[in-house]
Amino acid sequence: MTESFVEIRGLTKTFRTRDGNVEVLKGIDLDVSRGDIFGVIGFSGAGKSTLLRCLNRLENPDAGSVVVGGVDIARLGKKRLREERRKIGIIFQQFNLFDSGTVFDNVAFPLEIAGAPRKEIKEKVESILDLVELTDKSRCHPAQLSGGQKQRVGIARALANEPELLLSDEATSALDPQTTYSILELLKEINRRLGLTVVLVTHELDVVKCACRHMAVIEDGRIVEKGEVRSVFSNPKSATARQFIRISEEFVRDFAVQGGESI
């Protein structure tokens, strides 16, 4: 194993709701090595999004440590947290672009916040838009774009500050299979070209299969299995992993049979 870039130890998180307390994360230990594409897969409510959101403290952990690049995110004061957050990009299922600005404005946003000079912002935004192949959409507003294009803007915005870590919160779940594939290819390319570490959470096995080198399976707030994607697929140890693989296979089979019948 190469150097760990993300080190999570004993992470717990409980949400207080109207119907009492819900323990979403029950002591997570996880390591992601630098330059890896790491997939966390789980069913709805397993805690995968919360886990991811603890990495940039959109959720405050109750206990445990979340070390990213040697810095314990869980223990930072406000100002330091803002600085560290600039080194961690995130993309969302619902894109969360700003409708008030153009594609250019959206990608420029994190740079403006970081106080970059105007000229540098322009150069950087242009080069990133080139990377995600949206140069011609620079003056468009998000509402004019397709889902896939919106997510490309989301990725561009997340990359603007040259982060070392990119988080993906179900980023392809609102996209059709073809677009999902192209977005995953883009993430892989970025990972290769910029050497940045990617942690993605998903409920789709194919996403992990297509994009990730290592994976973890999360079930009811606990990591029940982790390892190389290939080895988990060929030899799943946990019931959840087996269930995911079975569902995926059944879906492919049923889909093929149905497709055959309809012809």
Place this chain on the structure above:
Amino acid sequence: MNLSKNNLGEVLASSAGQEVWSYIWPALGTTLYMLALTTLITFVLGLGLGIVLAVTGKDGIRPLPVFNAVLGTIVNVLRSFPSMILIILLLPLSRLVLHKTYGANACILALVGSCMPMLGRLVEGSLSEVVKGKVEAAKAMGTGNWNIVRKVLLPEALPSLVRSFTVTVIAILGTTALAGSFGAGGLGDVAVRFGYNRFRTDILIPTVLVLIILVQGIQALGDAIARGISRRRYLV
């Protein structure tokens, strides 16, 4: 001239006459003056109040439950007063500040006091409607609270804010008419003094007509601006 003594034709003819409009024109000027000044002050204070309410609210970016509850209660108390009572209550304040309890300027304080809490609540509503995910995205990029307000909440809520402002300007216009009865002058004053007290239906009709045109105009302008912004963002 009124309908119990004269027929409709005569009343309308008088309505269009010079005498009637010699009352209405100056009153319109006073009303527009009060409207403009009150709107300006209410905008600034109401926007500030709304931002503070939204930011410190339960789902805000800087929740301050106790502060928010206290401020919310003050706003609610101010809003529970009928405008008329609030105007009467605020007149001593005008005396303190302006040494005067009559005239348009004296009433502006009362008008602001009456309309600002409403705008505050409307702005709070507009800002809370901004999708939480956008705020989270900004937070995740290391954005501080002030920049979230300035660069995310306000721009994203802009069409909705324009609609809130429009509602408020019309409410201010309505309240200026009311304030007319307390020495502020303006169209409300003319409508009550001549139209109502002196049975001058020929003055009442054009006064109300002018008010209707004003309201229609403000609403149309507000709608056009809000739509224009949304259209430029390709949201409609």
